[in-house]
Amino acid sequence: MWKELLLDLKDRGVEEILLFISDGLKGITDSIFSVYPDANYQTCCVHLARNIAHKVRVNDRPKICYDFKSIYRAESAEAGREALKEFCTKWQSAYPKVTKSLSENHYIFTFYSFPKSIWKSIYSTNLIESFNKQIKKYTKRKEQFPNEEAMERFLVSQFDDYNHTLSYWF
Secondary structure: OHHHHHHHHHHOOOOOOOEEEEOOOOOHHHHHHHHOOOOEEEEOHHHHHHHHHHOOOHHHHHHHHHHHHHHHOOOOHHHHHHHHHHHHHHHOOOOHHHHHHHHOOOOOOHHHHOOHHHHHHHOOOHHHHHHHHHHHHHHHOHHHOOOHHHHHHHHHHHHHHHHHHHHHHO
8 A cells, every 4th residue: 555655656756855754654654765765754753642641551651751851852863773772771671562562663763864963853753743634724724715716826836934943954
């Protein structure tokens, strides 16, 4: 399923993708790397935190989520890896499955290889999800557009603004 979607993008002219960010969808990394072998992949840390929160006791949620933030809010990849070791050491006995899944996830630290100024926008899919929600909100009110071309111009301008903002960070 994912591979067909990516192949369709490639067929329509997308030659290179620098970074994929997702919430750990099954089979997506294999599909990404088979179609775009030079791409980077980042697991959404916010989705990881939510997933962890659902797998731990309610009383432990605030503490474990606070500790997890130290992993992706560290000052460097090395500090993040050290924070992951500390996290796993602290929570291993209570939550071995959680710590094992995190220690085996090779895509938590990808964002550290990008400029620090954009880390917060790429360790999570929240920025993209927020943009998509905004587009959906405006295009639902189709009566504000006199025709399809007007809506298309609006969407193109929104995408252009979004891309311009991202290119400013790079």
